[in-house]
Amino acid sequence: MTAPTQLTAAAATGSLNTKDMRRILGSSFIGSAIEYYDFMLYATAASLVFDKVFFANLGPGFALFASFATLAVGYIARPLGGVVFGHFGDIVGRKKMLVLSMLIMGFGTVAIGFLPTTAQAGIVAPLTLVVLRLIQGVAVGGEWGGAALMAVEHAPAARRGFAAAFANAGGPAGAVLGTLALSLFAALSGKDFLVWGWRVPFLLSALLIAVGLVIRLKVSETPAFQRLEAAGAQRKVPLLDVLRHNKKSVLLGLAATTAFYVCQAMTTVWGVSVAVESGADKNGVLNIKAxxxxxxxVVCFYSARLSDRIGRNRVLIGASILGAVLAFPMLWLMTNGTLWGFGIAIVLGNGLVQGFLYGPIAAYVAEQFPTRNRYTGASLAYQGASMLGAGFTPMIVAGLSLAAGGSVGLIGAFWIAILAAAAVAVRVTPEGKGRELD
Structure with a gap:
């Protein structure tokens, strides 16, 4: 029996507990975790290291702003990666693009680990940092679409939300690995952390990439793509096809996805920085973040399974409302200068609100597009949201804080507006639970 036939039989029984499905879900999870280890490691380093190593001559406030600007560059590149990898993923297949994205990400991250400081190389250092961040952004922009579709297009219809969550869950898993690695070497290197300690987690990426490649090379192409190939469907330029026939789906998916990216940026990037600046212990903040x-x-998987029962839309709208109610309490807790305050805020914002938004979002976005342009369309919506939500939020919030003299009023209003827009977008989107992908 061929692999596609086995997977079709698994889909007919509604089970994810087959050898092929376990390998596919494991590949989606582990591969995404490794790539997001690389990507989110940069986000943590931008909060704690890069303003001092690459932008120290700008002064504390503006150095942090410049550091967050380089963080945004990676997110700006993600839609480009989504379009490029989406094009070839829709033409030649999902699997090949996943392998290529991992190789590119590994190169960019290891190179950052070897990068000289501004004191050593002058303006060349921050400029090279920007280029390497662009490379990271292109790679991770191609990663999510492939990993999510490998899970969604292999899974039975009744379990798509839970299956797709394995690709998304790689994000926080990678964040845990990256944060713990940076925290560990911050403790081991002590006063030398800014000299060499921060570099080691970036260099360790080479080992993780090797493991991820071995796993990814063993998975099969998705049945949905194989059926498209077998039908001999004519496919020209997926991007033009999306813009012609699925533009509304892109815009609604982007608005819905932006909410969880803003929550992520508010708590795990800007929140980390402001908590440390307000007096909370750096290592304690990193450990709580992990x-x-x-x-x-945990919440991601729970909310994904819940979305398979009651629908993606109900879960996403409920989470958006919860986030809007908790926005100002979380901001006060993050900025009160205590570890307990930061801990409660990040549990609420990152653990609960983001977790409930995060679980169903991969299936929600993927189900809005047909197989012929799904990689491109889903990547456009998701990576566009990553650029707007995660890429610009730390910079926007830092600017709002400067403009308001340290007050969190404008920041809270911004956060609530994003969550309200997401709820409206989801409300007008057709429910995708149980929809036939082909």
Whole structure:
């Protein structure tokens, strides 16, 4: 029996507990975890290291703003990666693009580990940092679409939400690994952390990439793509096809996805920085952030399974409302200068609100597009949201804080507006639970 036939039989029984499905879900989870380890490691380093290593001559406030600007560059590149990898993923297949994205990400991350400081190389250092961040952004922009579709297109219809969550859950898992690695070497290197300690987690990426490649090379192409190939469907330029026939789906998916990215940026990037600046212990903040990411993982899987029962839309709208209610309490807790305050805020914002938004979102976005342009369309919506939500939020919030003299009023209003827009977008989107992908 061929692999596609086995997977079709598994889909008919509604089970994810087959040898092929376990390998596919494991590949989606582990591969995404490794790539997001690389990507989110940069986010944590931008909060704690890069303003001092690459932008120290700008002064504390503006150095942090410049560091967050380089963080945004990676998110700006993600839609480009989504379009490029989506094009070839829709033409030649999902699997090949997943392998290529991992190789590109590994190169960019290891190169950052070897990068000289501004004191050593002058302006070349921050410029090279920007280029390497662009490379990271292109790679992770191609990663999510492939990993999510490998799970969604292999899974039975009744379990798509839960299956797709394995690709998304790689994000917080990678964040845990990256945060713990940086925290560990911050403790081991002590006062030398800014000299060499921060580099080691970036260099360790080479080992993780090797493991991920071995796993990814063993999975099969998705049945949905194989059926498209077998039908001999004419496919020209997936991007033009999406813009012609699925533009509304892109815009609604982007608005819905932006909410969880803003929650992520508010708590795990800007929140980390402001908590440390307000007096909370740096290592304690990093350890709490890692613990909250574990909670995000648990809630992500729970909310994904819930979405298979009651629908993606109900879960996403409920989570958006919860986030809007908790926005100002979380901001006060993050900025009160205590570890307990930061801990409660990140458990609420990153663990619960983001977790409930995160679980169903991969299936929600993927189900809005047909097989012929699904990689491109889903990547456009998801990676566009990553650029707007995660890429610009730390910079926007830092600017709002400067403009308001340190007050969180404008920041809270911004956060609530994003969550309200997401709820409206989901409300007008057709429910995708149980929809036939082909």
């Amino acid at each position: 613990a909250a990411a574990v909670l995000t993982l």
